[in-house]
Amino acid sequence: EVQLVQSGAEVKKPGESLRISCKGSGYSFTSYWISWVRQMPGKGLEWMGRIDPSDSYTNYSPSFQGHVTISADKSISTAYLQWSSLKASDTAMYYCARHYLEGWFDPWGQGTLVTVSS
Amino acid sequence: SSELTQDPAVSVALGQTVRITCQGDSLRSYYASWYQQKPGQAPVLVIYGKNNRPSGIPDRFSGSSSGNTASLTITGAQAEDEADYYCNSRDSSGNHFNYVFGTGTKVTVL
Numbered sequence: 241e242v243q244l245v246q247s248g249a250e251v252k253k254p255g256e257s258l259r260i261s262c263k264g265s266g267y268s269f270t271s272y273w274i275s276w277v278r279q280m281p282g283k284g285l286e287w288m289g290r291i292d293p294s295d296s297y298t299n300y301s302p303s304f305q306g307h308v309t310i311s312a313d314k315s316i317s318t319a320y321l322q323w324s325s326l327k328a329s330d331t332a333m334y335y336c337a338r339h340y341l342e343g344w345f346d347p348w349g350q351g352t353l354v355t356v357s358s
Numbered sequence: 359s360s361e362l363t364q365d366p367a368v369s370v371a372l373g374q375t376v377r378i379t380c381q382g383d384s385l386r387s388y389y390a391s392w393y394q395q396k397p398g399q400a401p402v403l404v405i406y407g408k409n410n411r412p413s414g415i416p417d418r419f420s421g422s423s424s425g426n427t428a429s430l431t432i433t434g435a436q437a438e439d440e441a442d443y444y445c446n447s448r449d450s451s452g453n454h455f456n457y458v459f460g461t462g463t464k465v466t467v468l
Contacts, residue, residue: 275457277401284460285395285459286459287456301456302452337401343389343406343448344403345393347403348401349400
């Protein structure tokens with residue numbers, strides 16, 4: 241079974257750093273991209289960026305460029321999303337998804353809730 | 359970046375047909391994919407490519423495209439189809455490796 245399993249919920253203070261993870265199983269991790277998607281409370285889906293785990297090439301939505309970093313460790317089939325200095329506005333659910341080269345996302349991880357509050 | 363616009367909400371009587379639309383310039387060049395999201399759950403792919411359904415998605419879901427508009431049709435809507443639906447496509451305005459989601463449509467089954 242193809243699965244993406246994300247790390248657990250996080251509660252952080254403004255200014256703190258954070259890295260969340262997404263571990264793939266049941267398929268060749270380097271044969272598909274991984275994308276990250278943000279969903280703020282009560283809002284829609286926003287594509288943040290994607291990584292090719294085979295060579296760690298990334299591209300980001302202009303809305304997120306410079307605010308987050310996407311990385312991957314293909315040796316352990318895991319992708320990461322990290323922040324160096326969190327803001328309250330980063331409070332959201334974050335999903336990873338296997339990203340087909342042809343353009344669709346399937347399956348999705350279960351989501352990681354990030355709460356940033358002082 | 360380009361935008362994909364959806365109607366905020368639509369309703370459909372049980373067993374009837376509903377069409378959800380997604381408009382944007384990028385759809386003139388790229389197919390949309392469609393995602394169903396129920397409350398408290400991760401999104402699920404329901405349509406991709408020209409009109410393809412992943413394994414496990416009922417055949418009452420279908421997709422089509424014309425000009426700058428992509429459509430998701432649910433023929434014979436069921437109570438379990440009540441959910442938010444999002445389209446997605448490549449961004450045609452800048453970096454074509456970028457993607458964008460539609461604004462989302464809440465479907466209510468009456």
